[in-house]
Amino acid sequence: MARLAKKSPARCTDLPLENPDTAQRLDVFRRLLTSCYGPHGALKHIHNNIGGPSITTSASQPLLRSASPSHPLLRAVAAAALGHVSRFGDGGLFAAILCLALVDRAGLSGLGKTVSIGINACLLDLCTAYLRRDDCGCRVRLDFDSGGDLVALARSVVCSKPACMLTEPEAQHVSVLAVRAFLLSVPCDAPPGIVRLGRTVAVSVEGPPVDGSAVYPGLLVEVPDHLGPGREHNFRSHRNNVKTVLFSVSLSGDLFEDADMGMLEVDHGTDVESQVLDRLLELGGCVVRDRVGLLVCQKVVHPVLQQYLVQHDVVVMERLGAALIEPLVELTGAQPLASLVTTISPEAYGHARGLSVKHFGSKRMLHLEAPGEAAICTMVLCHRNQTMLSELKVVCQKAEQVLRLTLREPSALLGGGCTETHLAAYIRHEGINKVGEATASLGCSQTEYLLGVEAFSRSLESVARALEHNGGASLVDLTHGHHWTVPADMTQAQETNAPPRCGCGLVRSTSVEKWTFLNTNYTEFCPATVPGNTTASQPCVLDCFAAKINALQVAVETANLLLDIRYIIQDGN
């Protein structure tokens, strides 16, 4: 009997941004992300309705990935931020918060949507042009001669997530490790022109303290526990230049890799499995004849084959998973074998310079060193519990991406909210001075333009303000346009005294005369560049240039997209 289910009609929302439900959801989302932002941000528990595993984080990637919102507008913001993070590593929360702030401010300013969109796009160009200028006041050239700048950059990333629970020395240790891993992934003798960076493989170990984390050139592969004591001896006999063979095909003696191969008819009395095993042993014989020292298999190796190989002093590593095969290919130069062959061509073999066993907590790892200058290193991350460890891993991957981006553009932006306040001051100044040109090209009135400039600057400043979570006040100085925070417990007592340094640490309070609160109106001024040679101070909080500039673009473009949406049509079936 056929049954017809009645189709429900699609639901259409007109002017979604003016819908109170949507506005409320946007507000919840903005508060959720804003409260995560910065080194003092709050963490979020994310879990599903039916008691599945929960994660605790404040990093944008795991947060947006696992807590995907249901509303289409929020989905668009989350997707934009995630897309940005997957390419640039850093600045996902910045992009999302700025985008939501721009949408919010555009609504408050009362401007028409098209006018807002035009002004935002125009101001974005102004910002990016300024940030790329040589006399830009919030950009610093990175000094590759010493590691100090790189460590500061890595440290800003590492310290930005409180769920890592790092103490000061631990944060320093991890930052130095991140820089070391980055340096190890830069090839030494690359031909001029295209440089291909190596890779860093992260291994996490739960239990030992963070100080136990380390970076090693080469690869570390976990040795499963069930390998008995006899294997230790097996490892020890291989010291240098180990011939290596790599299998991506399963050596477990399966007939087929896929289960749905249909029926197979064999003659009664034929033992298919033993015939497959004979083939495997033949292969093993070839491996032993060719004096291979290390056999690595992505999948399972048949115990009989393993026993045969171990008896002939071949180290067997099985069940590595697909993720490790690619780095192993790069390290050893071997070609992964994808089928059961009986003879292995000499080109397929690779080499490892040495094998040794290292212990981390309860884990045993086999350390393979690269024979040549293969730029592969392994970062072993240790932490006391799983939650903190997974956050540390996220942070280290971010730091790696950020450091790599410095090779393309060897500069960084001031962190700690200083870039945002500085840019806001610059835009106000430029907006008022060049109002004539802009209104002509945009075709809007001067008032509209100035309202748009104010909305854009306020949005930028609200991102800087999001760094403060504990009731403290955010200030901006009227000389350089840097961001200053005053803790809540100090505002009443010493209102006149600003903190000794600004958010990024570049400006001292002695060189500034006047401050104002960030959410108040101030007369526009041209933010001065901090003279580089007179002050001995170095900025201690740095943001990645490429990531920030892209995040800015993503935020403005997504905000413009959201402002441009007239209808949402949802199919309810």
Place this chain on the structure above:
Amino acid sequence: MCSSAVLSHQPHVGLQTVSALAGLAGSSLGPCKSYKWIRGEGGGEEEAAVLAGSCARLLESVEPSCAVGQLVGEAVGAHHAAYGSGAGCLLFMAGAWARGALECLRRGMPAPRVVHAMREGLDICLQACRKHSVRFDPGDEPQRAAPSLSAGAGVVAAAGRALKPQRGGRGKIKLTHSRYFCEAAAGTAPVTPPAPAARDSRDIGPTARALSHGCVRSMELVLQASRLQSAPTAASASAARCSVFDVSKVVTCVLPGLSEDRACVLPGCVVRLPAEKLAVVQLLTGRSLRVVLITGDLCERYRHLGSKRPPGVSHVTDRLDPAGPSREARWTESVLGSLLRLGVNLVLVSGATSESLSPHCLAHRILLVDKVSASVLRALAAATGAVPVTYATQLNERCVGAGARVTPWRDLGERRAVSISSEANAGLVTAVLTSCVPAKLRALEDEFWACAHRLHHALRDGAVLPGAGLIEMVCVHELQKHATLPGGVEPGGGSATGLYRDAVLRLMADGLTDYVATVMSNSGQWSKLQAWTAVSQKVKRWGGLSGVPEGETGLGVVPVEGLSGVPEGETGLGVVPGEAADSRVYDNVSVKLEAWRSAVDLVLLVMQTDAEVVTGIDPETLQTETDFMLM
């Protein structure tokens, strides 16, 4: 349609949850524990109801499902897996410090300041513990303080040494506080005090007893196990290897129906075998046996882990006589053939064994033992030289170990207990735990393992902490001392930073006081209030006694009475000094420090969380709930 919702916490619900879950731990602290019944819904008869005495077991059965509960379970589970004891301490301290953190937030302190101050407080405690830890050689009693130690520990040590001769005459008295131990049983207990000749420099008895924490009976079993494990045999020259009690080579065997005083420790691994195998056992007894070890099942259909079965293989034949021997029969024949060829007497299998193989093996006087744990296989592999294999077809001369032994032990109705060991000391020891109440066996097993791990970690650390709440009181004292001193001012902090820090340190001290008071009130001799007062008075007295510069001397003298007074509950705080030495109590260094560290980590993680995101919610069902905000 699925949707995400944000649950916002006004008064910190997360910290309240931690505090509530920690309520579970309260009654399982200290020597006087209360058991809890755990009833499984619709479980089998055996699992229907068990007694849980340990906190880890309790939490495992409760399985909290909320996000914070999962974090708590994760922390406690990880600690229990690594240390085997101290889970209750972790959970209780997490709860106590969560209440402290709640109080901080209530007073309006900013979270980063609390995080900073709590870390500092933890550092103060860890330093105090390191300073007051009592070092000992694995062979010695922990009486000799290391040169770097303060005078305080030395006083404890000196007191212990002076009182040592009295121990022999007082063997029974100190045991009376255990509920499992009565005067009559003390004589018949399987533990015989080591003869003076056997008491070499490696006597860890006093240390172990001080670590028993009220589980005297279990600790005696552990001690015996440790002695058996390190006993030098003719064949093993490397007995020194066992100086750190190897817990992985200890097996427990539970026998319901026997009274508790029949518990004992045996060398080797005790397994229960069906009666029909006894004839073979008796034939093999006293002989040096050739042994093979098989990981996985010993049957025709078993395939190694990760192997995929061929999807559909059909056998076709052109003859009408498909009878012949079946695959199973051919397999049995080949396995038996290779076992006989290699002259194997004993086959140990970690999984199940084939039904058809057993009778053949019996007929050929080969003893087949199934369901042997992996650690036993490893130990026997090391001691006999056997190489574990997955398939019986892999067996060759190299895989066969020599020098295994089987010894029948006792008749248990339809099953017989047999001990499997090796000539070279494999270090394998079995603790046979008995009880007339089957539900209690699980709790007894937990208790035994907790004691075993405590001894193991004490030997590995080479140091112990003065226990019975003393080290907590020392930490309370230190925290209070630091709270009044001007401490390290956090850069960028406001003028109120110092005030916050002092308040946080005091609240942390209160948490530790609460711990000691709970342990004392669990004994039933004190009310919680009395206990709290007694503890804080004692700590206050140290402050008055010593003053800041040399607090150690004052601390040292008091401990000797404090040590015995607090946990025993019988003698009270003012104890007759003569009894002090025998009732010393020690705690593990690494276990306690890691438990505190995890507790602080847990509290800080939860405290810094301000919202919970629940995914996959049907928005229709949410209409009534006002806590949620939809995204």
